[in-house]
Amino acid sequence: xxxxxxxxxxxxxxxxxxxxxxxxxxxxxxxxxxxxxxxxxxxxxxxxxxxxxxxxxxxxxxxxxxxxxxxxxxxxxxxxxxxxxxxxxxxxxxxxxxxxxxxxxxxxxxxxxxxxxxxxxxxxxxxxxxxxxxxxxxxxxxxxxxxxxxxxxxxxxxxxxxxxxxxxxxxxxxxxxxxxxxxxxxxxxxxxxxxxxxxxxxxxxxxxxxxxxxxxxxxxxxxxxxxxxxxxxxxxxxxxxxxxxxxxxxxxxxxxxxxxxxxxxxxxxxxxxxxxxxxxxxxxxxxxxxxxxxxxxxxxxxxxxxxxxxxxxxxxxxxxxxxxxxxxxxxxxxxxxxxxxxxxxxxxxxxxxxxxxxxxxxxxxxxxxxxxxxxxxxxxxxxxxxxxxxxxxx
Amino acid sequence: xxxxxxxxxxxxxxxxxxxxxxxxxxxxxxxxxxxxxxxxxxxxxxxxxxxxxxxxxxxxxxxxxxxxxxxxxxxxxxxxxxxxxxxxxxxxxxxxxxxxxxxxxxxxxxxxxxxxxxxxxxxxxxxxxxxxxxxxxxxxxxxxxxxxxxxxxxxxxxxxxxxxxxxxxxxxxxxxxxxxxxxxxxxxxxxxxxxxxxxxxxxxxxxxxxxxxxxxxxxxxxxxxxxxxxxxxxxxxxxxxxxxxxxxxxxxxxxxxxxxxxxxxxxxxxxxxxxxxxxxxxxxxxxxxxxxxxxxxxxxxxxxxxxxxxx
Amino acid sequence: xxxxxxxxxxxxxxxxxxxxxxxxxxxxxxxxxxxxxxxxxxxxxxxxxxxxxxxxxxxxxxxxxxxxxxxxxxxxxxxxxxxxxxxxxxxxxxxxxxx
Numbered sequence: 001x002x003x004x005x006x007x008x009x010x011x012x013x014x015x016x017x018x019x020x021x022x023x024x025x026x027x028x029x030x031x032x033x034x035x036x037x038x039x040x041x042x043x044x045x046x047x048x049x050x051x052x053x054x055x056x057x058x059x060x061x062x063x064x065x066x067x068x069x070x071x072x073x074x075x076x077x078x079x080x081x082x083x084x085x086x087x088x089x090x091x092x093x094x095x096x097x098x099x100x101x102x103x104x105x106x107x108x109x110x111x112x113x114x115x116x117x118x119x120x121x122x123x124x125x126x127x128x129x130x131x132x133x134x135x136x137x138x139x140x141x142x143x144x145x146x147x148x149x150x151x152x153x154x155x156x157x158x159x160x161x162x163x164x165x166x167x168x169x170x171x172x173x174x175x176x177x178x179x180x181x182x183x184x185x186x187x188x189x190x191x192x193x194x195x196x197x198x199x200x201x202x203x204x205x206x207x208x209x210x211x212x213x214x215x216x217x218x219x220x221x222x223x224x225x226x227x228x229x230x231x232x233x234x235x236x237x238x239x240x241x242x243x244x245x246x247x248x249x250x251x252x253x254x255x256x257x258x259x260x261x262x263x264x265x266x267x268x269x270x271x272x273x274x275x276x277x278x279x280x281x282x283x284x285x286x287x288x289x290x291x292x293x294x295x296x297x298x299x300x301x302x303x304x305x306x307x308x309x310x311x312x313x314x315x316x317x318x319x320x321x322x323x324x325x326x327x328x329x330x331x332x333x334x335x336x337x338x339x340x341x342x343x344x345x346x347x348x349x350x351x352x353x354x355x356x357x358x359x360x361x362x363x364x365x366x367x368x369x370x371x372x373x374x375x376x377x378x379x380x381x382x383x384x385x386x387x388x389x390x391x392x393x394x
Numbered sequence: 395x396x397x398x399x400x401x402x403x404x405x406x407x408x409x410x411x412x413x414x415x416x417x418x419x420x421x422x423x424x425x426x427x428x429x430x431x432x433x434x435x436x437x438x439x440x441x442x443x444x445x446x447x448x449x450x451x452x453x454x455x456x457x458x459x460x461x462x463x464x465x466x467x468x469x470x471x472x473x474x475x476x477x478x479x480x481x482x483x484x485x486x487x488x489x490x491x492x493x494x495x496x497x498x499x500x501x502x503x504x505x506x507x508x509x510x511x512x513x514x515x516x517x518x519x520x521x522x523x524x525x526x527x528x529x530x531x532x533x534x535x536x537x538x539x540x541x542x543x544x545x546x547x548x549x550x551x552x553x554x555x556x557x558x559x560x561x562x563x564x565x566x567x568x569x570x571x572x573x574x575x576x577x578x579x580x581x582x583x584x585x586x587x588x589x590x591x592x593x594x595x596x597x598x599x600x601x602x603x604x605x606x607x608x609x610x611x612x613x614x615x616x617x618x619x620x621x622x623x624x625x626x627x628x629x630x631x632x633x634x635x636x637x638x639x640x641x642x643x644x645x646x647x648x649x650x651x652x653x654x655x656x657x658x659x660x661x662x663x664x665x666x667x668x669x670x671x672x673x674x675x676x677x678x679x680x681x682x683x684x685x686x687x688x689x690x691x692x693x694x695x696x697x698x699x700x701x702x703x704x705x
Numbered sequence: 706x707x708x709x710x711x712x713x714x715x716x717x718x719x720x721x722x723x724x725x726x727x728x729x730x731x732x733x734x735x736x737x738x739x740x741x742x743x744x745x746x747x748x749x750x751x752x753x754x755x756x757x758x759x760x761x762x763x764x765x766x767x768x769x770x771x772x773x774x775x776x777x778x779x780x781x782x783x784x785x786x787x788x789x790x791x792x793x794x795x796x797x798x799x800x801x802x803x804x
Contacts, residue, residue, distance in 0.1 A: 023481065023484045023485070023488075024477060024480045024481055024484060026476070026477060026480070050484070050487065050488065051484070052480040052481070052483055052484040054476060054477075054480050054522065055522070056473060056476065056518055056522070057514060057515070057517070057518030057521070058514060058515075058518070060469070060470060060473070060515070061470060061472075061473035061476070061514075061515050061518055062473075064466055064467070064470035064473035064474045064476075064477065064515065065473050065474065065476045065477035065480065066477055067464075067466050067474055067477060068441065068464060068466070068473070068474035068475060068476065068477025068478040068479075068480075068481065069477035069478065069480050069481040070477075071464050071477075071478070072439065072477065072478045072481030072482065072485075073481060073485060073490070074480075074481040074484060074485065076477065076481075090467055091466065091467060091470065094466045094467055097724065098466070098724045098725075099723050099724035099726075100724070160723060160724070197706075198706070198726065198728055200439045200462040200463075200464060200478060200481075201437075201439065201462070201478075201481065201482060201485060201491060201497055202462075203437070203495065205706070205728050205729065205730075206437075206459070206460065206461055206462040206463070206728070206729070206730050207462045207463075207726060207727070207728060208452055208457040208459060208462065208463040208464075208726065208727040208728075209463065209464040209465070209466075209724065209726055210448075210452070210464055210465035210466055210725075211452040211453060211454035211455070211457070211465070211725050211727070212448065212449040212452065212453045212454065213453075213454045213725055214453065214454070216714035217454050217714065217721060217725065219718075220716075220717070220718035220721045221718075221721055221724075221725050223718040224718050224719070224721055224723070227718075399757050399758075399760075399761070400757060400770075400773040401773075402761070403757050403760045403761065403770040403773070403775075404770060404771070404772070404773060407766040409766065410730075410731035410733050410734050410766060411733065411734060411738065411765045411766045411767055411779060411781075411782035412731075412732075412733030412734045412735060412736035412737070412738055412782055413733050413736075413738075413765070414736070414738065415764060415765075416784075417741060417742075417764075417784035417785060417786040418764060418784075418786030418787070418788055419764050420764070421764070422763075422764025422765060422766075423761065423762055423763070423764050423788075426761065426763075426764075426766055427761060451733070452727075454712075454725045454727070455709040455712040455722070455725075455727050455732060456709060456727075456732045456733040456735060456736050457709075457727050457729075457730070457731065457732050457733060458731065458733040459730070459731070460730035460731050461730070589762060592757075592758060592761070593761045593762075619786075625787075626786040626787060626788065627786060627787030627788055627790055627791050628791065629762070629786075629788050629791075630762060630788065630791055630792055631791065
């Protein structure tokens with residue numbers, strides 16, 4: 001039986017962690033993820049978990065400690081945001097290439113500068129090529145559910161990759177919403193225990209981790225890692241299917257919202273999708289064939305599946321909530337456009353960078369995007385492919 | 395138990411040959427001795443910072459270590475070890491490691507990974523009080539990248555980023571006294587040692603460090619024939635000169651109490667150490683005599699300070 | 706669990722161990738670093754007093770000791786650094802006169 005509650009995204013993650021009772025949690029505070037280890041520290045203090053909770057001296061060390069613990073045979077977790085994730089950068093790559101399935105909660109926040117504590121995906125998008133699996137969420141419920149699925153995906157023998165559970169800083173991390181929690185015992189049964197075949201503390205044989213690899217092996221190791229990420233696609237769907245069977249909520253690589261006959265579509269991520277859905281509903285009521293795709297799984301990127309869904313559209317706006325400074329559009333646009341390139345019939349596609357550093361995204365703004373798409377569909381002219389939205393202009 | 399070289403040498407090596415350290419590298423001697431200091435019935439997990447030792451002792455698929463080993467990056471060996479120690483504690487608590495089994499967490503890094511880039515994670519781990527032993531093989535510079543200066547490089551040494559020249563007499567600063575900094579962390583056991591005699595000094599310190607509860611630190615002066623520019627076979631003569639000149643005094647600090655473990659019969663002038671290595675060659679040029687005098691003055695002062703602490 | 710001896714630069718990517726892990730002790734012994742040697746130390750048994758002062762100072766663990774006595778050098782691994790020659794108080798180790 002599900003339990004109806006009201007929780008913030010951070011507390012939802014902390015609750016999932018409590019239910020899973022990981023072996024090791026290495027923490028370092030940074031806004032807006034700080035509450036996650038704070039809630040967890042109280043669980044430790046109250047004896048609700050028997051996790052080894054270490055307060056380390058930096059994010060570089062929090063992830064490093066997780067790697068040590070994970071290699072030693074334990075389930076290890078941490079949480080961070082923004083500059084903290086950037087500081088982990090080097091270790092993220094080590095986690096992925098050493099195939100250590102650490103689960104990292106990220107309350108996504110802008111990167112400096114100017115220094116800003118509000119939401120966008122500058123931090124997580126900058127780490128999109130680190131080798132982590134990345135799951136994104138629209139709201140607290142999805143954050144919680146993603147977290148319940150995270151360990152099973154990451155630790156699967158065909159995958160063995162670290163995983164980021166991303167939520168939108170403040171918007172999701174701090175806003176209190178209704179949520180359905182699952183019973184502790186049901187969560188434990190669903191997630192299961194972590195028992196790797198080889199680990200540093202194993203008695204029967206030693207384990208050596210993290211070698212120097214000459215060019216005779218490096219390419220092979222990287223190809224194996226690339227295949228693990230490809231394997232993750234099936235595992236993500238399998239775990240989602242079992243999740244639906246167990247808890248009744250359904251998840252895929254992305255959510256297609258009113259896409260059946262959509263001509264104008266938006267590709268978007270996170271909480272902004274909720275706002276855009278309201279615009280889609282209004283437009284549908286007015287007879288406009290609008291729809292949207294909300295990306296849940298950014299790594300591995302579901303390119304083929306996404307292209308299939310977009311193939312019937314006339315015009316698509318990709319909404320990037322991070323600025324990649326490529327002078328050619330943001331990361332979500334690059335992925336989406338690349339995925340659609342080989343379609344027989346492909347939609348016109350533009351990129352819109354929006355919402356940086358917590359800049360508001362309104363239903364009206366979303367409607368204006370569909371207005372632009374309607375014009376593109378009608379004229380066949382895209383205008384500039386890469387634009388920003390929501391900033392003041394001279 | 396009294397130290398017995400024969401018994402120590404009868405032990406199976408837990409740091410195996412076939413590693414790719416340079417011929418005559420002191421780090422190979424250090425690793426063998428470090429592993430002999432782990433009781434044969436106990437296991438160990440070695441956490442290694444990036445450096446010469448890492449690329450030489452675990453080049454895929456060849457590990458020199460009999461025990462479990464992990465390398466993640468350059469600056470985070472202590473943090474990685476903190477995670478291993480946390481894992482050990484929780485697995486013991488949850489019964490996944492049986493009561494009687496003992497696993498020691500050893501961390502090893504060069505002076506780059508210890509004095510410099512790894513200092514933050516080292517300090518953090520010691521402040522938190524993890525049960526681990528950190529061995530620094532201090533070879534006085536960034537050797538893996540080709541002898542660039544570190545904060546452990548002694549004053550006047552010619553490193554590739556502090557070369558001697560018409561306007562330079564080598565490195566400008568004295569060596570950072572990391573051992574004292576580790577004492578200041580409140581560690582229950584901190585020691586300095588090197589390779590000499592029958593390795594009794596090294597062994598006893600390493601063993602005591604490994605079997606003292608809490609974060610313990612052993613700083614080992616480790617000559618590097620290529621970086622220090624001397625014939626590889628002279629390693630022991632150089633170590634002996636380092637301790638007899640008091641450039642590298644041997645002492646231990648147990649719960650804050652200092653104890654000198656070696657006092658030279660006759661304290662030798664610093665030239666005895668410096669003249670054996672071409673990295674100090676420029677100091678012996680006419681006009682540069684002052685460098686030797688300055689080096690002597692610094693060593694004398696440090697030695698007097700240490701003797702005061704050991705009283 | 707794949708053995709290090711089965712891993713070489715000809716195997717396909719599917720056979721490289723996950724994360725390049727190794728599951729055995731001391732596989733470095735498979736590397737014959739003796740090939741690096743330019744000079745060779747020679748043990749003169751008659752002069753040796755078995756004091757073992759050479760053994761701990763070999764960086765390459767190439768002076769095997771059994772039952773408290775050293776044996777012949779492990780020339781598969783000895784890199785010829787010569788530290789043992791200087792460590793011996795009895796001149797029982799010298800450089801071999803190579804051609």
